[in-house]
Amino acid sequence: KKILRAQEIAMRSRVPIIYLVDSAGVNLPYQGGVFPGQYGASRIFYYNSIMRRYLKVPQISAVMGPCIAGGAYLPALSDTIIMVEGTSFMGLGGANLVKGATGQTIDNESLGGARTHNEISGVAHYRVKDDEAAITKIREFVSELPKKxxxxxxxxxxxxxxxxxxxxxxxxxxxxxxxxxxxxxxxxxxxxxxxxxxxxxxxxxxxxxxxxxxxxxxxxxxxxxxxxxxxxxxxxxxxxxxxxxxxxxxxxxxxxxxxxxxxxxxxxxxxxxxxxxxxxxxxxxxxxxxxxxxxxxxxxxxxxxxxxxxxxxxxxxxxxxxxxxxxxxxxxxxxRMGVMEGESAVQAVFGSQLEKLRANGEDPDQKLELEMRSVRETYERDLxxxxxxxxxxxxxxxxxxxxxxxxxxxxxxxxxxxxxxxxxxxxxxxxx
CATH class of the missing domain: 3.90.226.10 (2-enoyl-CoA Hydratase; Chain A, domain 1)
Structure with a gap:
C-alpha cells in the first residue's frame, strides 16, 4: 500500500518517481493479502504501465539487491534501470529455481547480474560499481530531465x-x-x-x-x-x-x-x-x-x-x-545519401552475370565493363x-x-x- 500511495502521488502531481529495489519478492506466509485482489501487487504494475503509456511520469529504478519473479517487472516497467555490480540480481527465477525446473546449473551473476542485463539481454540501462554510485546516477538523471x-x-x-x-x-x-x-x-x-x-x-x-x-x-x-x-x-x-x-x-x-x-x-x-x-x-x-x-x-x-x-x-x-x-x-x-553505394549497385544489377562469368573462368567484356562503370558513376554522382x-x-x-x-x-x-x-x-x- 505504501508503494501504491507513492505512485498515486507521483501520478497526481506529475513528478518523477524513484524505486530503490532490494526484494526477494512476496512474503509467502502473507501472500493472501499481497498477491490477489484489486489492490494487490499487480496494482503496482498497473500504475507503472499507466505512468509510462499515458501520464508520461518519469520512473527510475535502481536494483540494489535481488529482484525476483514478478518483482522484476517493477524495474522493467520503469523508464530507466540502474544495476549495481556484484549485488544486483534481476530474474523471473533464481539459480536454485532454474536448477529445479530445467536441470541447468548457473550462478545468479551469470543468470541475471548487472553485466548480463547491461551487455547481453539489454534489459538494464546503466551499470555502476556500488549503491552510492547508483544514487549519484539517479541524481544526474533527474537533473537532466527537461525544464519547462x-x-x-x-x-x-x-x-x-x-x-x-x-x-x-x-x-x-x-x-x-x-x-x-x-x-x-x-x-x-x-x-x-x-x-x-x-x-x-x-x-x-x-x-x-x-x-x-x-x-x-x-x-x-x-x-x-x-x-x-x-x-x-x-x-x-x-x-x-x-x-x-x-x-x-x-x-x-x-x-x-x-x-x-x-x-x-x-x-x-x-x-x-x-x-x-x-x-x-x-x-x-x-x-x-x-x-x-x-x-x-x-x-x-x-x-x-x-x-x-x-x-x-x-x-x-x-x-x-x-x-x-x-x-x-x-x-x-x-x-552520401542514397539507396546504396556505387559498387553495391553494380553487384545488385550485374551480380548474376558476373557470377556466371566467374564460374566459366571468363572476364567481363568491354560492353559489360562500360555498363558497370556507368551504373557506378551514376550512383556516386547521386550520392x-x-x-x-x-x-x-x-x-x-x-x-x-x-x-x-x-x-x-x-x-x-x-x-x-x-x-x-x-x-x-x-x-x-x-x-x-
Whole structure:
C-alpha cells in the first residue's frame, strides 16, 4: 500500500518517481493479502504501465539487491534501470529455481547480474560499481530531465561550449569515407562540454544513445558508431554503421523514453543500412526495424538530423530521413545519401552475370565493363551532398565548424512550437 500511495502521488502531481529495489519478492506466509485482489501487487504494475503509456511520469529504478519473479517487472516497467555490480540480481527465477525446473546449473551473476542485463539481454540501462554510485546516477538523471519549455528556450550558459573545438572534426573524420573513426570524439566537438550521459553504453555498441545538451538545451542523441565491435555472447563481431536487431530495439526504447519526457532528439547519421542474412532474419530484425521506425516516426518532440557520412538504405529512413519530416536536416559536404553505394549497385544489377562469368573462368567484356562503370558513376554522382541539397533532400549543407550553431538554432526554432512535431498532420486533441 505504501508503494501504491507513492505512485498515486507521483501520478497526481506529475513528478518523477524513484524505486530503490532490494526484494526477494512476496512474503509467502502473507501472500493472501499481497498477491490477489484489486489492490494487490499487480496494482503496482498497473500504475507503472499507466505512468509510462499515458501520464508520461518519469520512473527510475535502481536494483540494489535481488529482484525476483514478478518483482522484476517493477524495474522493467520503469523508464530507466540502474544495476549495481556484484549485488544486483534481476530474474523471473533464481539459480536454485532454474536448477529445479530445467536441470541447468548457473550462478545468479551469470543468470541475471548487472553485466548480463547491461551487455547481453539489454534489459538494464546503466551499470555502476556500488549503491552510492547508483544514487549519484539517479541524481544526474533527474537533473537532466527537461525544464519547462520557456526555461529551456531562455537558458544559455557561458559554459555552453564543446569539449574540443569544432575544427578538430577535420582531424577525426578520415578522408576515405569507408574508414572507421571514433564517433565519441566527434561528439566531443558537438555537445556541451562533450558530456554524454550514455544510455545502455554496454549494449549494442554499434549505435550510441544518450542524454546531452547543445547550447544549454537538453537533447537525446542517437549516433551511428563506426568500426568493429565484440559480441559479448561470443558470436561474430558487429559492424559499426549497421543496424542490428539489438540496436534497433535499443534505439526504439530510447526514443520512446525521450518522447515521454519531452526531450528533443538529435540524430547523427552515418548509417549503411540494416544487417542482412539468416542470423539477422531469424533474430526478428524486420520486427525490430519496424519498431525503430515507428518510434521515430510517431515521436512528437523536435527531431534534428545531421548527416556526417553515409545515409544509405532503410537505415537512412530509421535515422529520421527526410520522408519522416524531421524539423531540420543538415549534411556535411562529406554526406552520401542514397539507396546504396556505387559498387553495391553494380553487384545488385550485374551480380548474376558476373557470377556466371566467374564460374566459366571468363572476364567481363568491354560492353559489360562500360555498363558497370556507368551504373557506378551514376550512383556516386547521386550520392553527393550537393546533389541532395540541389533537390531539397537536405535543408543545408554546412561545414563541420558551423554544426553547433546550426543545431542550436534549429533546436531553438523548433521549441518555439509546443505542439506535436509530426510534419503536416493535425492530431485530434485526445492525442496531443
Amino acid at each position: 519549455e520557456s526555461e529551456v528556450r531562455s537558458q544559455k550558459s557561458a559554459q555552453s561550449r564543446p569539449k574540443n573545438p569544432e575544427g578538430k572534426i577535420y582531424e577525426i573524420l578520415p578522408e576515405d569515407h569507408r574508414q572507421p573513426y571514433n564517433m565519441r570524439e566527434l561528439l566531443d566537438c558537438l555537445l556541451d562540454e562533450g558530456h554524454l550521459d550514455e544510455f545502455q553504453a554496454d549494449y549494442a555498441k554499434e549505435i550510441i544513445t544518450g542524454h546531452a545538451s547543445i547550447g544549454g538545451i537538453q537533447v537525446g542523441v542517437i549516433a551511428n558508431a563506426r568500426g568493429m565491435f565484440r559480441d559479448p555472447s561470443g558470436g561474430a563481431p558487429k559492424f559499426g554503421g549497421i543496424i542490428y536487431t539489438e540496436s534497433a530495439e535499443k534505439v526504439a526504447y530510447f526514443i520512446d523514453t525521450c518522447n515521454r519526457h519531452q526531450t528533443p532528439l538529435v540524430f547523427i547519421q552515418d548509417v549503411s543500412g540494416f544487417m542482412v542474412g539468416p542470423e539477422a532474419e531469424h533474430s526478428g530484425i524486420i520486427r525490430a526495424g519496424a519498431r525503430f521506425v515507428e518510434a521515430m516516426a510517431t515521436a512528437t518532440v523536435p527531431k534534428i538530423v545531421l548527416t556526417v557520412n553515409h545515409a544509405s538504405g532503410a537505415g537512412y529512413y530509421a535515422m529520421a530521413g527526410q520522408g519522416f519530416d524531421p524539423d531540420f536536416i543538415f549534411s556535411w559536404p562529406t554526406g 553527393d551532398a550537393k546533389y541532395a541539397a540541389a533537390r531539397g533532400f537536405v535543408d543545408a549543407v554546412i561545414l563541420p565548424e558551423d554544426s553547433r550553431n546550426a543545431l542550436e538554432l534549429a533546436l531553438r526554432v523548433s521549441l518555439n512550437y509546443s505542439g506535436p512535431h509530426l510534419g503536416q498532420f493535425i492530431l485530434p486533441a485526445s492525442l496531443t
